[in-house]
Amino acid sequence: MSQSRQQELARLFRSFLAPESVIDAPTSLAAYECDGLSAYRQTPLLVVLAETIEQVQQVVRLCNERGVPIVNRGAGTSLSGGALPHEDGIVLSLAKMNRIHKIDLLSRTAVVEPGVRNLAISDAAYPLGLYYAPDPSSQIACTIGGNVAENAGGVHCLKYGLTLHNVLGVKLVTATGELLSIDQQSMQSQGFDLLALVIGSEGMFGVVVEATLKLLPIPECARVVMGVFDSVENAGDSVTGIIAGGIIPAGVEMMDNLAIRAAEDFVHAGYPVEAEAIIICELDGTAEEVESQISRVESVMKSAGATETRIARDEAERLLFWSGRKAAFPAVGRLSPDYYCIDGTIPRKALGTVLAEIRRLSEQYELRIANVFHAGDGNLHPLILYDANNPGELEKTEQLGSKILQLCIEQGGTITGEHGVGVEKLGEMCIQFSDQERNQFHAIRQAFDPNCIFNPGKAIPTLARCGEHNAMHVHDGKLPFPEIERF
Secondary structure, eight states, X not given: OOHHHHHHHXXXXXXXXXXXXXXXXXXXHGGGSOOSOTTEEOOOSEEEEOOSHHHXXXXXXXXXXXXXXXXXXXXXXXXXXXXXXXXXSEEEEOTTOOOEEEEETXXXXXXXXXXXXXXXXXXXHGGGTEEOOOOOTTTXXXXXXXXXXXXXXXTTHHHHOOGGGTEEEEEEEOTTSOEEEEEOOSTTOOSOOHHHHHTTSTTSSOEEEEEEEEOEEOOSEEEEEEEEESOHHHHHHHHHXXXXXXXXXXXXXXXXXXXXXXXXXXXXXXXXXXXXXXXXXXXXXXXXXXXXXXXXXXXXHHHTTEEEEEEOOXXXXXXXXXXXXXXXXXXHTTTSSEEEEOOOBXXXXXXXXXXXXXXXXXXXXXXXXXEEEEGGGTBOOEEEXXXXXXXXXXXHHHHHHHHHHHHHHHTTOBSOSSSOOTTTTHHHHHHHSOHHHHHHHHHHHHHHOTTOOBSTTSSSOOHHHXXXXXXXXXGGTOOSSTTOEEO
């Protein structure tokens, strides 16, 4: 689009938005060039910041009438390029829509705008003895709108579910600017489950402008058991044993030696830095059931080869144990100029096998990998360490990442557990899903957005792109729209 087109759109947006809510200065647009996946960047035509539902509707109608692509954006913490701008489109920032409208003790629900931070909800509900269960590692910064777009999880998703299981309704602005209320709160809801389609749709179906969330009572008791292992495979097998024993912990997380050392240096959580792996297992409920489960979990860990088990002595130490896990991603960032975060999911029974193969691939590609992930539900987050300043190293890293995702598919898993497809995993979508399945995905998308103005070029590759021998695979250094520049 020409500069005159940019100026025309800016004038139209400023007719109903505050002047400072329309960003067109090149230096200011640079702040929106990428999300947490920083390997790719693209400057948008404009950024607009809406504060009300009515303003969102006006923005969408204007863009739909003129065929202007829209990329919705929350905090920009996404890790698959899902919020990557389009050269000829706008970024619709929802950061100013950050109000909590209502917290209802009787129904145990919260009604919030999309720009509300994940952690802010639990902070607001705490005086009522309630909290919001999904807790991504980025919860201090990530927003509910982004959580809905990616179906975010967190360390407690094993027992309490992903975003999908904790959202009761949304208000969605459609491509024509209409406001659609999707409410599944009633057990007797009729019709198709549109809510399940919207959650995890990566912003391609519309703009979520409000969400009704399920809140849970804060558990009476929560304790953490840490298992220390001299083998990554044994640690993985212990997770399978815990679940097979009929215990459903609030969360089960795993870190390998590289991640342990990074986190310990960063937050001093008291981790055993000589261990090959640790398992952090949280049990919650009544004091009696927690005490009973602790002994059973310790027994399973020791049977699986744990060299030591540690129980958090009090609430402060429990939070300390978790602080290392929560800070693992930024901590690993201190080990290398760059790292590439994978987000594949596998059946729990395959943990040991897959971890052994990841180690072999690491040696083959001569790239270090730090493993830190949601072991309880098999959601892997291998972090591949590399230096983008070395010629060819990013490309080699992407190839390794693709091998790991293909390994997940081979083991009966999937290419994403919570980070989404975005632009990063378009190639692997061609491997996991057939032509017929991808056709159906496109048909569903077009039922919501006939002109495909919402987040074009993301999540679902076209049949032509898959047919060109994966020529548009991100791991081959190419993107779904070639005008995007890579760092």
